[in-house]
Amino acid sequence: MRVLVLCTGNSCRSQMAEGWLRHFGPGLDVHSGGVEAHGLNPRAVAAMAEAGVDISAHRSKTVEELPPIAWDVVVTVCDNARERCPYLPGRFTRLHAPFPDPAQATGSEAEIAAQFRAVCGTIRAWAEGFAREQGAS
DSSP, X not given: OEEEEEESSSSSHXXXXXXXXXXXXXXXXXEEEESSOOOOOHHHHHHHHHTTOOOTTOOOOBGGGSOOOOOSEEEEOSHHHHHHOOXXXXXXXXXXXXXXXXXXXXXXXXXXXXXXXXXXHHHHHHHHHHHHHHTOO
């Protein structure tokens, strides 16, 4: 099963979702992309590393930079990506799993890191359930 995780900037939520889906669904072919490319957020990398998943080699990219794959499932992880989703050819299941944007967190560094960890945990739970439902775990 080929899965595309789509977000606005492909910097946080879609990167974490890609990492968790690869972790829990080794039988899934998972990619992430954005409507734009904002660069990989180092706080997302840190939150995932704390949770035991290394996404440090990931790269922020737009959907147009992805290989021409016939997707089976396209998951939008923010409302903006759902509304601005570019045309993707083929027939696929479209899912929407809106997660809070930890990049918008404010406060002390500890408070911001806590927001990233919380969103990371929420995405982890979603990805584990998705992989289990697909029989990919």
